[in-house]
Amino acid sequence: MKYSIIFFLVFVSFSFSQTKNEKEERIKAYEFPEIPLDYFNTISSNVKYLKFYRETDGTKKSFEAKFKYNKQHYSVEFDTIGNLEDIEIVIRKKDIPKTVLMNISKHFDDKFEKARFIKIQKQFINTTPKTDKQFLDYILKKPNNKHTHFEIIAEIKTKEHHQLRELTFDKDGTFEKSRIVTSASYEHALY
Template structure:
């Protein structure tokens, strides 16, 4: 009995060690990385709101700008130096091509007893020759342009497990990675 209690607590501690446990704090523009502060000037007149955040997850710090343009919710993440990490746009399942969604669904069906998709985002990473500012401007002007990944927050169940996870799939729906999302980061992760 005492060994099973020890194993249970050991397993719990490992689960928390690998979890996405982000803390998000709203900040003024003046605390946002200087190089990225003017990236939003060219389209700020179109933005419904524009908010800036500092994120920490225990190991890494980053900065994020969130805004809405023409019913699309954007999230733009930067490192501490102001280098663009990615641009994400929240989408609905129906906007994923059928063959791609079939690939994603196949992954979930093969690995989990039950899955509930909570948030889907198209993710854009700047692999082009454009500057970060020009790349962001291009994505805002062409939100249906080719993206690089899908990021999905899902509630998954197996016979032994029930948890939230953030999954990354490539643009064709091939699984790349996941990480556990803790309940403390759940609310802001859903935007």
Template sequence: MKKFSVLMLLMSFCVSFSQSKNEKEERIPASEFPEIAQGYFNIISHEVKYLKYYKETDGDKKSFEVKFKYKKEHYSAEFDTLGKLEDIEIVIKKRHIPKDVYSAISKYFDENYRKVVVVKVQKQYVNTTDKPDRQFIRKVLEKPFNKHTHFEIIAEIKTKYIHELREFTFDRHGVFEKSRKVTTSSYEHALY
């Protein structure tokens, strides 16, 4: 029985290790950002605060991210290397998650972990419509409290065997979709 327990622990460690967020983020000038995506923000650059451009690598994946503050909300928009929008995220407080949704998220945490400390919460918007990226971005900026597609939560979790920082993705109803370990090298910029 002990051999089986050790084997299960090792397998869960391998799965956890293979699904880790090991992002490296580097601030870049706007001129190095994909031109098409940069154009989306040139139009509103006078309306936003702290418009900053970044290049990210996460293993083999490369992407670009723009971070800014607009109407007192903190946004980030991520693009692939060709300038196609991947997602838009808005930092929110835990209390801004609807009660029924947070209840479903809490139930997941209670069933799977001994202790959970929420560090950061974001609403995530993925363009699943046929709208062009520019139009979709504008819609999110104009009505940030409209329907979003996901919640992304960074939390410190504890089980009997582990204590680590993880990034969780839940759908807009609070149904768990995926999680991955956040490494210490990506921890600092993950908190913006």
């Protein structure tokens, strides 16, 4: 009995950690962390549709700026004190290099009966000695430079499930992680 309870608790906690249940709330610029807000003041004349958001997923809070720059849709995420977490750019399936797309497609073919890509993003995480501001400026100037990950929201079907999932692959198309996207997260995940 004791082991059954322990197994159940581990299973439940693992299940919850694998679900994307974010809530996103649009906020005014003055509610955004001050340091990264200044980053956008220097590029605001070239940015369209700049909007600020506060995100919570139950345990983690973050801030996100979304905008269009040079015909590309960006989302830039910061932690609560203003440190850059990642930069994402929405892309199309045809923008993924062929060999990388083959690796990603193989994962989908092996794991799911059917899959439909809803949103694809290339993701940049600053692993360089550049400051957050320098890294953001660098990516804005060179969005086709090397990125670190692909993040794909897909509608998938297995024998047991029909669900939305967010899957992360490294730059070579090797699968890293997956989590279910809840309906509450679905709306804002599409931009």
